[in-house]
Amino acid sequence: EANYQDGMLTIAFNADLGDAIINVANLTTGEMWMESINGMGITTIELLDSEGYFIITIETDNGDYTGSFII
Numbered sequence: 001e002a003n004y005q006d007g008m009l010t011i012a013f014n015a016d017l018g019d020a021i022i023n024v025a026n027l028t029t030g031e032m033w034m035e036s037i038n039g040m041g042i043t044t045i046e047l048l049d050s051e052g053y054f055i056i057t058i059e060t061d062n063g064d065y066t067g068s069f070i071i
Contacts, residue, residue, distance in 0.1 A: 007047055007049070007050075008046055010045075011035075011045070012042040013039075013041055016039050019061055020038075021058070022036070022037070022043060025055045026047075026050055026052045027055060028051070028053050029051075051071045052071065053070050054068060056069075
């Protein structure tokens, strides 16, 4: 589950998907962010002052997930 509010992108796992690497790319500006979390967890990525078209890629032990959003 991903939620964007007030410049912060919060990603929460509702099931244990194992270790995860989260990549967020702003395709408009070229900015990139990366976070690693362990097991069932929550992470927050600060995207303040970033507008554009974003792609989220999440690589886990149990599979890969992708999504997109526009700010």
